[in-house]
Amino acid sequence: MLTFSTRLRRAPRFDPKWLRLRATAVTMATVLGTFGWALLIEHAAGLRVDSVVQAVVIASALGRVQQVLDHTDRLPACAVLPCAAAGGAELATLLQRHPTVGDVVFALGVAGAIWLRRFGVRATRVGTLLVLPMVAVLVVPGGAGPAGGHERTGWAAVMALVAVVWGALLTWVAQRTRLIRRPPAAEVAAAAAGPRRGGIPAATRIPAATRMAAQMAVALAAAFAVGRMLWPDHWTWVVLTAFLVCSGARSRADVLVKGVWRTVGAAVGTVAAGALTGSFGPRSDAAVVLIFAVLAVATWLRELSYAYWAGCVTAVLSLLYDWFGQSPGGLLHTRLAGIAVGAVLGIAASWLVLPIRTSSAVRARTAAALAALTELLEADWRDGRAVRMAHARFSHRVEQLGVTTAPLRTLAAPPLPRALSVRRRRSVAALRAVAALRHCVEPVGDLATAVISRPDALADDPGLRGRRGEVAAHTLAVRRAIGRRPAPPGTPASAPPTKARPTGPEAAVAVAVGALATIGSQLDVLTEVFGRPPIPPASQPAAATDRSSRIRPTTHGANSAATQH
Template identity: 50%
Template sequence: MTVGTVRTFAAAKAPVAVAAATMAAVLAAYGSTLLLEHAAHLHIDSVIQAVVLSVTLSRAHRGAPIPDRLIGFVVMPAVAVASVGLGDLMRNDAFAGDAAFAALVASGIWIRRFGPRFTKAGTLMMLPAIALLVIPHGGPGASSTHLMWAPVIALIACFWVTAVQVAVERPWRAARTKAPATATAPAAGRGVRVSTRMAAQTGIGLCVAFAVGHWLFPDHWSWVVLTAFIVCNGARGRGDALHKGLLRALGAAGGTVLAALASGLFAPRDPDTVVLIFVVLGLAAWLRQRSYAYWAGGVTAALSLLYVYYGQSAGPLLQTRLEAILVGGVIGVAAAWAILPFRTRDVLRRRAAECLAALTDVLRDDPHARARFESSVTELDTVYGPLRLHRLVSRARPHHADVVDVLREMVPHVRAAGPDARALRANVGSVRRAIARRHDGTPYKRLALDDATAAHAIDAGLARIHAIYAPPPTDPPAATEPSPTTEPSAATELSAATELSRTAVSKRGPESPEKARPAG
């Protein structure tokens, strides 16, 4: 077996494991709810809800510690009961129901300002409500029956997702070796918090999507609303929203066409349709690690097949579905660009500052800093897609997307760094000041290191990042400078980066959003 083959297999192993764990939880929840449906004479919508909750919860819970997972057992049943009443209200009074839906989703985003636990709770509280948009005919079964069983279905989904992921990820072992990330409070300053901005974007975008959806697509308005939610929710800046909108449109178009081609092979209520739906979801979960477009296409194809199962021909709905998805995508992108917008590059600026703050601690021989550095580098994946697309289109060099590439390349060198890397602390401090657009401190200067060492590779990466963020040398250096071994503290540098982005609110946007994992 060649080296390239080994590397390819290793790269594909993690997505396969994630997809396998997701589908194991989904199939277990499906089987359990199917037995409950037959025993309690429930509607088939209960089974669909269990599948939707399992799919979305698998992503929201991935890599979470056990205390965060326990939040789901409290939040999910309570919101599931509330979603039953919300579904009835949306059917009986569209205006009030749609407004309540938008308020619930927006509040789930707004409470992220209070910390990681509230971020997790806010994400979970949206999942049962979003499931209403996936179920055909817009709501659950009879309220008198479903209201009693809604929390049970939510607990079934929570149980199987937690059981499978705990068995695969073994979070109790990871907790012994990985130090918890240190929370950095945002600095006080002017402007509106990012959580408030994201909540406003999503809430107003959903209201517009409801209105336009009922107007243009009275029988399929949920397609518009669901797409607008996916684009708005968790969008890390204007570029990220546009990127998600494009991928959603491309993936949905491909998924709809594939489902339309396969729909003629199955009759309504054909069990083989259900099997194909799970196969499509499994492939989508595997390919999602490569591009969100695969996930969008897979979910759209699964939903199209679900409608075929319910007896609706996919052919006549093909154009309607595509039009609704495009309209919803435009609404979502417009909300992110017009309502309290912020730039994806500002998000990258803060994330890069966090990476280098952790790198400073690594060079100080902090025993837990390397894990924190690698975790911070992983977080950069959330903004890499739109930046990479902009680099491809603009052909600009150097580009802000290069920062992500450089920090990724640093990870193995940081692992192998020896005592000689401690001399890089001054250069790390210079790069952090450049990111924060500060002109004080020791200027960046490449060190004379052996080309074969990890320290030399790290220093070369720092030089590339500094070239992107360093201001032009128009001002003379400050008269008084700190010693070369002095670097800004993590709190000072992150506060400067946060204050900088908040000061630019009226021009281009706020500080980067709090870390969160959206459901879609």
């Protein structure tokens, strides 16, 4: 794995345009604003301080979520999060008074929120909002929990509403002033159907969201059982770690890397916070300032490595315990043991319960990106909106593929024994695939810009139409290889080169031709990685060549729908 010093040297370069730092500023403005409002509500309503802590936890996670919500999601968020916060307050009381029932409700609630992801992007965002108050329940130290009461439930909903409205306002202003990027629309972020495997359509397999929900349910159930049995007063450490390790785990490699970094980072954070024990007394204002400062650093460095996030957040929790008067130094060994056990349980659940293979995840993401590229090549180039949408989908899916393969960079870094050399080669191949697609992002953008600037001339050019037909056929061949689907009989191994020369406007054609050539060269790299489509059985009847191997002229104003294979 990459050493700490190597990651530290990379830190100044991982955010060259300060995009993540600007997003962190918006998130912390949301947190501090919510903190101020929560203090006012606490004093006015006579609540306990744990209500403020939970409001800050919700705002911290909400600041990150707000930046992926589009304008259509904001109004539902104002209704969903307060209801979820009210339910979280009732759940906190249930966990104290009826632990067994509360444990079951918590595990099923979190698993159900994850299961909602199978219904699309908007359902995924709703599920994320539902989980935030439940996670906040685990943060408040034992003995400082809620006293219960329906009035507290109502105030929890009010604080959540304040957080979501305040966060939405700040995020909207930041996006309008271009301080942060606007999120992709739901139709851009929508996932494409994955490739068929073994002749079984993707729709008949268990969806990834269902697998992740089952893994989370098992991990939380085991964490509750082990945590309450071994550490009755500090079982939340085991449960919180198991949740963080399993949450958003895209594959077995992802959960393995996240579990290791969670354990290592938490250990460093706990030791660092323990060294400050006694420096701040209970209810110290200096401790509060330090908590917010460390939380800001954690938010900024999260994308650089999960270890920074885990270490900083664990330090924040240790400082929070110190603020409540519970010495984190005396609980050092207990906390480390609880974190390690929770990480092991999370990794075991993700690897043993309906596991998501890393190779399958990479293939699915790669096929989705190529499907967007096919959509661009097959679109009616006179339809500017269709071209822009296909370009946005391609860029977004390449970015998502990079997130999926990020753990492989860590796993491919250290020297491995001979027995693990096959897994290493697979990791290197997956990294080659994402590198090839990333090299396509700029030429695809140039191609889309050229098409939008001169749609009629480029769409009617017979030579250029032939060249994009060749690239479309090449793209389809790679997609068939990824899905292990044989090409229809009669399909040539490679499309014959077009003989017609482009005759359109010189500058626009030159850009389009150069972009198509670059895309074609990167498709050659993908062919080396995934091979060629399987040879169809000799007994298979002849079939017509897929239409994406030839691009036909389209009439003016007509739209040709992109076929998802």
